[in-house]
Amino acid sequence: MATSAVSLEPAAHVEAHELSFLRKYIFSTDHKIIGIQFLLMSFVFLLFGGLMAMMIRWQLGFPERPLPAGQLLPETMAPGGILLPEFYNSLVTMHGTIMVFFAIMPLLVGVFGNYLIPLKLGAPDMAFPRLNMASFWIAFSAGILMMAGFFVEGGHAAAGWTAYAPLSADPEWTGVSGGQQIWLLSIAILGLASIMGALNYITTVVNLRAPGMTWFRMPLSIWALFVTAILVLLAIPILSGAAIMLFFDQTIGTHFFDWTDGGQVILWQHLFWYFGHPEVYILILPAMGMVSDIIANGSRKPVFGYHSMVFALISIAFLGWVVWGHHMFQSGMNPTLGMTFMISTMIIAVPSAIKVFNWMGTMWRGNIRFHVPMLHSVGFVAMFVIGGLSGIFMASTPVDIYIHDTYFIVAHIHYVLFGGSLFAIFAAVTYWYPKMFGRMMNSTVGKVHFWLTFLFYNMTFFPMHDLGIAGHMRRIYDPSQYEFLQPLAPLNRFITVSALLLFTVQILFAANFIMSWFKGKKAGENPWEANGLEWTVASPPPHGNFAKVPTVYRGPYEYSSPLVEEDFLMQTRKLASDVDPAAAGP
Amino acid sequence: MRRFWVTSCLFAFLGCGGGDGGSGGGGGAAETAPLGNASISGMVMFSGDAPANPAIDMSEEPECAAKHTDGPTNPIVSVTDGHLANVFVRVVGGLPGGPYPVPSEPATIDQNGCLYVPRVVGVMVGQTLAITNSDPLLHNIKAVPTENRLFNISQPRAGMTSNRIFTAPEIMVPFECSVHGWMNAYAGVVEHPYFAVSGADGSFTISGLPAGTYQVEAWHETLGTQSGDVTVEADGSATLTFTFGG
């Protein structure tokens, strides 16, 4: 409704008069500024999430030693620097929550959805720029609220990022009341922001494409963001509904998940994972899309099997709705359902496999330029494969009996979310950095950062598979309590040291990001010699993006085309053989 | 509904004066002289055969079992020669209005040998209750009061201390340890300092009273409550005996 008030030409007139600082950089309706706002916000949350991970790792590696500088924490968290189990549980909960909802999701969807969709489609801005701004500020408020939870009495939510009822439903079981409520409110508010964003992306992709930008000329990054937006749109309201029910259980005494008065405990899990599995794909599909763009650019070759890549994306998005039960094999759910979910889960692995082979096919017979984004993209493929393959173990229900809720799962999720999504984010940030800020990030530092991250990342997460195979449970505050886990202490220490190193080398990235903003080499319009529409405009692009509406003549991956001398052929370049889309008729 | 308004929303963290521990020390109230020097002392007796206390299976808690040379039992009804311990005695009527001085000394409760020591403790509103762990293993202290804020905190190591302050009188706040299902304790939270817990010999003393006639109530976790009236003169002392039946 509010949207009906939005002007049709979002950008055209606005440029005419000078905007105040506040309107230009804070309450901006420019999709590029909003994308950068999301970027900065998510990096801060990435740092918070990482710090929490370090505390968790310290406790697991050195359970008998106080946390360095832990004395600075209040007594209710870490008396004398010794983490309390309840605080550890809060850390585990919040590490997951922050990383999933406030780091990776906004990084992929918020940052690149905003930044790339209008630019790559030849649109002046989003369909609803004011809604877009509201979306950011609502997400930002949700983030502040989420962090505020650490300061309430009873501590922050401690029932895991999955917030399984009844642990999350009744303060008696955790001692947490306000924290859990804040968690639920924040998630519901963030959900609102996500839905607003998704609605914007979908409308923009459908309606604001430049002439000639047909569906199958859209870059895979845009396809992926589009499909992701649909998933966000449909999955998030499920979580919001569930969160509201749980919030009412906590506050006004409803009984949705209260088994003592007609409610059902397992209903929460069904609702959560019915949202949660599409969410998993929300966290990886945009990464896959952007990596496809970058690998084609790095390999100087068209994406191998563009159409099958698109269909793989779409089929993952469809199948993503019928596999949620594989998170619940051991939950007491009907075992026959377990069989169905196992088969659907096995099937969903196929499109992922297709994508991996197509990326390899793209590199095959290419002329690969290993610029930093390309390094991270190849790293993404290499790591995502491990995450995908380890998923097959837990898809097999009998094997899952053993590895469910062990570190094998932790390894798996980090291979997908860190090795996958975060490597793709590093790739995408370095790739589009020159467009965003007009300067190149330092390539040498970038390469050192990549190799160190790649090394320490694998040292951190690969051994977690072995922990899982030895039966090491997740979310365990002190593994030394179990005799069968005691021999794993050295491995845990090794992982902790690796994780600390991994965290430390991210300073390189942060420094490179900040320094390049001011001192980086000036980037031209098209530093990577890429084909997309965003590379036809200045870096950074002006308000309104395109001086005149661009016309698209071909797909986004015409690298090394025999038609031209150079090894790239921009989407907007008109060759003698090209026909104007307007002239070609509808 | 009440819980909603009390705990929910953004404002919870602004008003966390509730019962947070951490600061140590007393309630911060200025020390004032007691209102009088009279005292009530007395005895809690148990008539008849004391019921047997249930044995505790500590076989999976060797550190605790080691502290109990003879098989540990759960001291629910603790009777020695007809004297009943762990009875919470407090003045319920006849007191002049407050405010009463809050002791700066904390009340203490220890977890030792997988039992609460003492099992019953009295604490004033605003007074610190120091909960310590003398066992080299995890205890959690879970209290689900009706008048005060609930808490559920843990002490994974020996030597840890947590301080809690209660904000409203409540008879009694039950404590339990979820790790050791047999561990129970009770804290009587009173708005004045005129309370006591009967010792192993059944005796108790309430002192610092002004002259007057008081109604006194004695509470036991399984045997119920009893009350009695007593009059003391200024600087005098009176005796009172409660007898619980078996």
Place this chain on the structure above:
Amino acid sequence: MSWILPPGASTFAGDIDFLYYVILVITGIAFVVVEVGLLVFAIKYRARPGRKAQYIEGSIKAEIIWTAVPAVTLVIIGLMSGGVWNHIKGRNSIPPNAIPYEVHVKQFEWNFTYRGPDGQLGTSDDFIVRNQLHIPVNRPVELQLIAEDVIHSFFVPAFRVKQDAVPGMDIRVWFEATKVGEYEIACAELCGLGHYRMRARVFVHSAEDYQQWLSDRAAAADEE
């Protein structure tokens, strides 16, 4: 570092471990193919001056191959898993001769209820042992998991058994131990601040020792 499963001690271990190793081999092959492929491509097709990439848009044949091969492999894994799954967790999988136990699971204790001398659960001579499960070897046992507060998960790594205990649900798990000895029981589902210490032990006795233990305990319970 080891990808070998720790020794198993129940009848499930054989099936589950076999499946695990099958998947390990299959995924291992895929892993090597992809990673080596990436490495080889990265080196072989690295940019060199004067060279241009070959313009290839794709290959239907290749797409069909790498759709079909994973699909068939995964369906085969799925079918292999299905039988084992039904044997372990299927609704009618519990053997009729299984010894029944009730397990009352609460924060943070496992209270195992044993049949008394009358051989029946739910009678007054039942007795409870905290955090200790005693079972005979080579005889199936059936545990009814009764969660009293939040969700817990019964996990015996050596037996390859894991089952959530969900409040309000009738949940049964069965297994048959094959080696006499002492094993650890863990809680595998985050259940609160004492989750990490929700440890119990299972003692697998020979048939005679088990009878001996039962009668000792029953006698002790009788005395009280």
Place this chain on the structure above:
Amino acid sequence: MAHPALMKPPARREIGADVYSEKLGMWVFLGSEVMFFTALIGSYIILRFGSPEQWAAPGQILNIPLTAVNTFLLICSSVTMVKAFAAIQDGDQRLLKLYMLATVAIGAAFVGVQAYEYTHLVHAGFLPSGYSAGSELAERAAEGLLPVSVGVYGSSFYTMTGFHGFHVSVGVICMSFVTWKAYRGAYTKEDHRGVEVVGLYWHFVDLVWIILFTIVYLV
């Protein structure tokens, strides 16, 4: 009505779908809303099958005649909404304003009746947490005339109808805004996107209510 110079140019047809962005955006948003109510209704069905003993027979606790009238009101408001849209399609500003006002009024009346219904139910002792102790309904339950406990029944009743009521309230606010704009002459025969978009939302809210009325009150 308004001076021609004040009128906006007609909606430009964008590349892509054959609808303007505001309308498409609303359709997309309604897709999200469908999923939200799916979560609530799906949970309702699962909970009801899980604990059928908690549900009182239709009409025992809830006032069906009152709500039927309310349902009728809401359907009427959909009709007036359609009329308002038809009016502006013909360029009839007077009828547009009239019908928009009627829709707002009926929508507000619906919320009012719902508030009245809630007050009565709470007074009788039917809360989101079940019976309130010592209430009239609790006594009747003790006599065996009503289910022993209605905890999850109350939870789902208030949550579902409450969220619907919230949507109606939001709709009323948005429609008031559109009505205000209609009085300012913001809509024309050529460009009346606001009316159409808010109408879409309103019909959706109406449709959801028909489902909720059926499964919560009648079944």
